[in-house]
Amino acid sequence: MDSSSSDGRPAISLRGVHVLYGRIMALDIERLTIASGERVFVLGCSGSGKTTLSRMIKARVRPSAGKLSVLGIDPCALGRASRSAYERCIAMIDQEFHLVPRLSVMDNLMTGALGRVPVAASLLGWYPLAELERAEAILAEVDLEGLEGRRVDTLSGGQRQRVAIARALMQNAEIIVADEPVSNLDPELAEDALELLVDCVARRGVTLLVNLHQPDLARRFASRIVGLSAGRVVYDGPPEAFGDKQTEFLYRAEAPDFKVIRAVKRGEAGAEPA
Amino acid sequence: MANLRRTWMRRASAHGAFWAATVALAVGLIMLGDFEFENFKGSGSRFTRFFTRMAPPDWSVTHLVLRSTAETLTIAFVGTLLALIVSLPLGFLAASNMTPPWIAQPTKWLLGFIRSIPLIVVAMILVTAVGLGPLTGTLAIAFHSVGMLGKFYAEEFETADRGVINAVRGSGANWLQTVRFGLFPQCVPQVLAFTIYRFEMNFRDAAVLGLVGAGGIGLYIQMYIGGFQYQKVAVLLIVIIVVVTALDQLSFWARRWVR
Numbered sequence A: 001m002d003s004s005s006s007d008g009r010p011a012i013s014l015r016g017v018h019v020l021y022g023r024i025m026a027l028d029i030e031r032l033t034i035a036s037g038e039r040v041f042v043l044g045c046s047g048s049g050k051t052t053l054s055r056m057i058k059a060r061v062r063p064s065a066g067k068l069s070v071l072g073i074d075p076c077a078l079g080r081a082s083r084s085a086y087e088r089c090i091a092m093i094d095q096e097f098h099l100v101p102r103l104s105v106m107d108n109l110m111t112g113a114l115g116r117v118p119v120a121a122s123l124l125g126w127y128p129l130a131e132l133e134r135a136e137a138i139l140a141e142v143d144l145e146g147l148e149g150r151r152v153d154t155l156s157g158g159q160r161q162r163v164a165i166a167r168a169l170m171q172n173a174e175i176i177v178a179d180e181p182v183s184n185l186d187p188e189l190a191e192d193a194l195e196l197l198v199d200c201v202a203r204r205g206v207t208l209l210v211n212l213h214q215p216d217l218a219r220r221f222a223s224r225i226v227g228l229s230a231g232r233v234v235y236d237g238p239p240e241a242f243g244d245k246q247t248e249f250l251y252r253a254e255a256p257d258f259k260v261i262r263a264v265k266r267g268e269a270g271a272e273p274a
Numbered sequence B: 001m002a003n004l005r006r007t008w009m010r011r012a013s014a015h016g017a018f019w020a021a022t023v024a025l026a027v028g029l030i031m032l033g034d035f036e037f038e039n040f041k042g043s044g045s046r047f048t049r050f051f052t053r054m055a056p057p058d059w060s061v062t063h064l065v066l067r068s069t070a071e072t073l074t075i076a077f078v079g080t081l082l083a084l085i086v087s088l089p090l091g092f093l094a095a096s097n098m099t100p101p102w103i104a105q106p107t108k109w110l111l112g113f114i115r116s117i118p119l120i121v122v123a124m125i126l127v128t129a130v131g132l133g134p135l136t137g138t139l140a141i142a143f144h145s146v147g148m149l150g151k152f153y154a155e156e157f158e159t160a161d162r163g164v165i166n167a168v169r170g171s172g173a174n175w176l177q178t179v180r181f182g183l184f185p186q187c188v189p190q191v192l193a194f195t196i197y198r199f200e201m202n203f204r205d206a207a208v209l210g211l212v213g214a215g216g217i218g219l220y221i222q223m224y225i226g227g228f229q230y231q232k233v234a235v236l237l238i239v240i241i242v243v244v245t246a247l248d249q250l251s252f253w254a255r256r257w258v259r
């Protein structure tokens, strides 16, 4: 909650970043800058590099070339101890939520706080009172009150999604990265979950990066949309300018014609935020 | 259709060849070995004689038998507990998804080495080193179980969902916290089920250990059978059967309870 008053330094910045898997260029980004507090939704068909981008920010994938800077830090240059401190600043919500099975909702929430509580006590399941109170407040925020004792494997899909969001909030991160967080939910639940996520994030002023497959939802919740195709940024602009044409180009079955999509972008909006 | 039949025929002949080879191997080994099938002659009547001599059971030894059964149970229980405590970290070190190969592989070899020594040999070595009595039996059971439990725990840890572990680690948890909250919760039911199962087996093993002087009911098994006191042997058998059946049921309940 102490985070992200825009102090000029961008939350995320990529310069000439390449990610290679063998001979596959998964990501090839000339220039991408995300200011702190932005809500960026990344669209693109399967294989376009969305997951690679978010995993790179979480320091799980290294760029093969180029300069990556997150919160002013180069995640590739971190030692063991500073890496864990870095990871704590970035919360990740996965498509499969990866909650800890057999543990209660509350215990799952507390795993988000493990990086900052006394280690020995935490191993016994004891946490500082202030952390427990924080967890309670977050549970109320995501509307899971009364379920704190339930085992997460007994929850519905929508409830699990909310636990995943709550755990990410519990981490107190400065950036929240969500990789197709609602792909496992039916459309109505997906919309509710995104709305909840965006509300919670907006309340905290945290930077949000969401990979998504639904352009209409992105248009509704984003402050900025980034379109990826074959690892390249082919759209970068405000959600209002991301219309049906752009959607069609982005999701066209054949390899998209980059020139065309750039022309569309220039013609209709073109503004590159911050 | 013809294709299907051909596939089926090929599969059937492969099965047939497998079983023929297996049976041939067994027969060959028996012929190499010193199997004296003539010994079967008259064994039927010797069986019946053995069992008729058991009746009626000599209940005067009940007290002794119960006390030594309790000792055997203690050996099995404490031995399994010690093995659990040692095997958890060893199994963790041997799990290839948790430690680098230069730790995991040697640990697996160590566990294999421990497993490869027959329990009765472990017990005999310990009897010479530590002396007679239940302490020796407990140590022998613990040592032998570590080989089995450690291997099983390692395999269980290796099936744990990597994504969950990464999720816990990624929130800033340190190594110990990751193990405690990312790994263990996923493995508790199987680890417990197998440990309880091992405890059952350890009771049966511990019953035999007394034969080499490592404490428990085995001493009386040897004494009464060696001394042709079949009516006392009957009491032994009854008590062992009752205890084993009870353990079986208890372990079933325990495993069902932990899910």
Ligand SMILES: Nc1ncnc2c1ncn2[C@@H]1O[C@H](COP(=O)(O)OP(=O)(O)O)[C@@H](O)[C@H]1O
Pocket (backbone or CB within 6 Å): A021, A022, A024, A025, A026, A044, A045, A046, A047, A048, A049, A050, A051, A052, A053
């Ligand atoms: N671990 C990996 N090994 C090899 N290739 C990979 C790996 N991860 C992703 N890729 C490739 O990189 C490209 C981008 O993948 P990804 O980032 O997962 O796309 P998206 O999340 O948009 O579906 C794809 O061509 C994919 O096949």
Ligand SMILES: [Mg+2]
Pocket (backbone or CB within 6 Å): A050, A051, A052, A179, A180
């Ligand atoms: Mg993906």
